[in-house]
Amino acid sequence: MAGATDVLLRLEAGRLKAKRLVSIAELPELCGIRSSATSLHLGAGAYLTDLMADPGFRTELPSAFEAARQFASPQIRNRATLGGNIGNASPAADMVPPLIALGAEATLASKRGARTLPVEELFLGFGKTAIRPDELIREVVVPRRKGSFQAFAKFGSRGANVISVVNMAMCLELDGDRVARARVAYGSVAPKPYRASKVEAYLTGQVLSERLAAGAKEAVLSDIAPIDDVRGSKRHKQRLAVNATQDALSRALAGVRA
Ligand SMILES: Cc1cc2nc3c(=O)[nH]c(=O)nc-3n(C[C@H](O)[C@H](O)[C@H](O)COP(=O)(O)OP(=O)(O)OC[C@H]3O[C@@H](n4cnc5c(N)ncnc54)[C@H](O)[C@@H]3O)c2cc1C
Numbered sequence: 001m002a003g004a005t006d007v008l009l010r011l012e013a014g015r016l017k018a019k020r021l022v023s024i025a026e027l028p029e030l031c032g033i034r035s036s037a038t039s040l041h042l043g044a045g046a047y048l049t050d051l052m053a054d055p056g057f058r059t060e061l062p063s064a065f066e067a068a069r070q071f072a073s074p075q076i077r078n079r080a081t082l083g084g085n086i087g088n089a090s091p092a093a094d095m096v097p098p099l100i101a102l103g104a105e106a107t108l109a110s111k112r113g114a115r116t117l118p119v120e121e122l123f124l125g126f127g128k129t130a131i132r133p134d135e136l137i138r139e140v141v142v143p144r145r146k147g148s149f150q151a152f153a154k155f156g157s158r159g160a161n162v163i164s165v166v167n168m169a170m171c172l173e174l175d176g177d178r179v180a181r182a183r184v185a186y187g188s189v190a191p192k193p194y195r196a197s198k199v200e201a202y203l204t205g206q207v208l209s210e211r212l213a214a215g216a217k218e219a220v221l222s223d224i225a226p227i228d229d230v231r232g233s234k235r236h237k238q239r240l241a242v243n244a245t246q247d248a249l250s251r252a253l254a255g256v257r258a
Pocket of ligand 1: 001002003004005006007008009030044045070071072073076079080081082083084085086087088092093094095131135137138161162163164
């Protein structure tokens with residue numbers, strides 16, 4: 001366990017059995033945030049509060065910053081780690097869609113060495129990851145995307161301290177008003193965080209316009225397949241995902257027109 005904000009709840013609910021717990025909280029090798037010429041390296045053990053206080057995280061990764069800002073409450077953000085949010089493998093995890101949209105990779109370390117995987121490839125299903133039993137996420141490496149348009153949106157049953165009914169992150173590389181490259185990811189619309197390749201294909205190469213934003217509805221609906229569950233109906237989640245996508249595209253358009 002790292003911050004144990006998920007592990008302790010699972011133990012208490014009887015969904016996790018453990019004879020012994022090993023804390024990896026504040027291991028120096030997992031903590032810290034540093035930048036290189038091409039990337040930001042976010043320690044898996046970094047608390048969300050620490051990420052938010054980092055100027056590079058705040059200014060270069062505004063979508064991830066916004067996800068952290070809307071995450072839980074100050075008390076939870078003081079304990080919750082980035083690695084724990086990934087390792088828990090919830091389809092509703094808030095930090096994951098921005099990392100997928102930003103093209104981040106996770107470095108997985110074990111006694112055998114280290115390997116990297118794109119963040120979206122870490123998730124195999126509900127609560128299941130490709131992290132091997134002897135591996136830890138050491139860090140998440142996020143390419144610098146200076147000048148890109150980034151957005152994050154989260155919908156819950158109330159305004160704060162809530163698990164997402166739907167969340168969405170978008171990163172657009174723009175060439176003037178043309179979308180040179182689009183990466184879009186959603187949470188809570190599938191058993192695992194979901195990279196929306198049809199939405200990306202719909203946007204790539206297109207000029208930003210009101211028409212493009214309006215037409216995104218069809219691409220979103222053909223891409224995601226949420227289910228009815230305790231947090232909301234399939235129809236409600238579809239509508240939230242469409243609204244989040246169209247709103248982000250409208251903001252991108254306003255940005256290029258400004
Ligand atoms: C009141 C409350 C509100 C919450 N609100 C939100 C919210 O708004 N958004 C959201 O997304 N989540 C929310 N959560 C869930 C939780 O806080 C996050 O998922 C958090 O990021 C988990 O981090 P942690 O360090 O506490 O993980 P832990 O509970 O310590 O671990 C979670 C899982 O990840 C594994 N793990 C931890 N670190 C690593 C690592 N470095 N490498 C490999 N595996 C690792 C653990 O073995 C475990 O399986 C909330 C939880 C609570 C209790």
